[in-house]
Amino acid sequence: MPKPAPKSPRKRTLSELHARLQTIINTVVDGIITIDDRGIIESVNPATERIFGHKAGSLIGQNVKILMPPPWTDEHDGYIKRYRNTGTRHIIGTGREVRGLRKDGTTFPMYLAVNEMWIDGHRFFTGIVRDITDRKRVEQAIAQASEEERRQLGQELHDGLGQQLTGITLLAKALQGRLIKTEHPAHAEAGEIVALLGRALGDMRRQAHGLYPVELERNGLPFALEELAVTYRDRYGISCLFTQQGKLPAMDKRAALHIYRIIQEATHNAVRHGHAKQICIRLERSANVLKIEVEDNGRGIRLRKLMPGMGITIMRYRASVLAGQLEIQRIKEGGTLVRVTCRVQSTLRRIL
Numbered sequence: 576m577p578k579p580a581p582k583s584p585r586k587r588t589l590s591e592l593h594a595r596l597q598t599i600i601n602t603v604v605d606g607i608i609t610i611d612d613r614g615i616i617e618s619v620n621p622a623t624e625r626i627f628g629h630k631a632g633s634l635i636g637q638n639v640k641i642l643m644p645p646p647w648t649d650e651h652d653g654y655i656k657r658y659r660n661t662g663t664r665h666i667i668g669t670g671r672e673v674r675g676l677r678k679d680g681t682t683f684p685m686y687l688a689v690n691e692m693w694i695d696g697h698r699f700f701t702g703i704v705r706d707i708t709d710r711k712r713v714e715q716a717i718a719q720a721s722e723e724e725r726r727q728l729g730q731e732l733h734d735g736l737g738q739q740l741t742g743i744t745l746l747a748k749a750l751q752g753r754l755i756k757t758e759h760p761a762h763a764e765a766g767e768i769v770a771l772l773g774r775a776l777g778d779m780r781r782q783a784h785g786l787y788p789v790e791l792e793r794n795g796l797p798f799a800l801e802e803l804a805v806t807y808r809d810r811y812g813i814s815c816l817f818t819q820q821g822k823l824p825a826m827d828k829r830a831a832l833h834i835y836r837i838i839q840e841a842t843h844n845a846v847r848h849g850h851a852k853q854i855c856i857r858l859e860r861s862a863n864v865l866k867i868e869v870e871d872n873g874r875g876i877r878l879r880k881l882m883p884g885m886g887i888t889i890m891r892y893r894a895s896v897l898a899g900q901l902e903i904q905r906i907k908e909g910g911t912l913v914r915v916t917c918r919v920q921s922t923l924r925r926i927l
């Protein structure tokens with residue numbers, strides 16, 4: 576028996592399609608907000624009400640700034656105006672992490688993707704908002720656990736193995752002294768042992784300081800970064816240079832540690848994955864912006880096949896704590912550029 580031909584799906588009416596679409600918009604977990612080109616809210620879905628704690632009725636007709644804390648509030652009008660006048664996109668067509676403001680005044684991290692649409696010759700923007708509080712909490716827990724583990728390891732290395740090596744070095748030096756005094760021929764070997772112990776102690780100190788950078792607290796970020804560059808030059812025999820342009824802003828200690836760790840991870844990745852022979856670590860301060868860059872001449876990150884490990888995940892978290900933007904680019908000529916751009920005011924001084 577021949578199989579009956581499959582039934583062709585019934586054509587849906589426009590109102591059925593509209594009802595379906597509305598159901599999808601009403602049930603998605605992400606907030607969907609449309610605004611006109613002056614920033615006035617035209618519509619919101621139920622998820623937006625849940626995320627921000629406002630009723631739809633109290634949002635429609637308001638400026639979208641009601642959902643943002645400073646400094647995003649102050650900048651939003653500027654973004655829209657600039658886009659209207661010059662077509663320069665800041666966030667449109669892409670997504671980024673920003674902070675949202677709930678009705679009760681609390682703020683939360685959110686991922687915002689904005690797109691432009693035209694209806695009847697009028698321009699509108701659609702924002703899709705995801706509350707990423709839980710993801711941030713997990714990232715924070717991972718970053719804190721990893722920081723604590725490094726601190727403990729660093730201290731154990733320094734206080735445990737470090738003390739033992741120092742003790743052995745003192746004994747070896749005393750023995751060398753005695754052998755020299757008695758003109759014993761073995762004094763040359765004793766001298767070699769002392770020199771080797773000195774090198775081992777130096778290596779161990781650098782390892783311990785990499786795990787917990789004491790220079791950061793003692794002498795500040797530039798000193799600690801110079802030390803990091805020297806360690807990479809010595810350890811891997813490559814060119815690793817640290818440069819600074821402009822005066823660094825007064826910075827919260829935790830902010831400095833976040834910056835140090837971002838640079839440390841990017842530098843480590845450059846050697847481990849990029850097999851780079853040249854690494855440039857740069858801090859550039861201009862007016863209200865601090866740019867943190869690590870550029871290598873290695874084989875270049877493969878962004879399309881990227882499987883972020885803990886390194887990039889924690890880097891991203893640290894950048895967001897600094898209210899900065901993390902960019903990772905493959906350089907055309909070969910190599911990788913990791914850049915964090917953050918504001919000097921507000922964020923570096925007052926950190927979460």
Ligand SMILES: Nc1ncnc2c1ncn2[C@@H]1O[C@H](COP(=O)(O)OP(=O)(O)OP(=O)(O)O)[C@@H](O)[C@H]1O
Pocket residue numbers: 841844845846848849850871873874875876877881882883884885886887888911
């Ligand atoms: N400078 C670089 N050059 C080439 N590839 C890179 C570079 N930095 C990162 N990558 C790629 O990105 C991947 C993710 O990096 P990430 O630091 O997140 O994890 P990981 O280094 O593999 O592991 P972990 O940092 O958790 O020890 C790496 O496995 C590597 O393939």
Ligand SMILES: [Mg+2]
Pocket residue numbers: 840843844884885886887
């Ligand atoms: Mg890594």
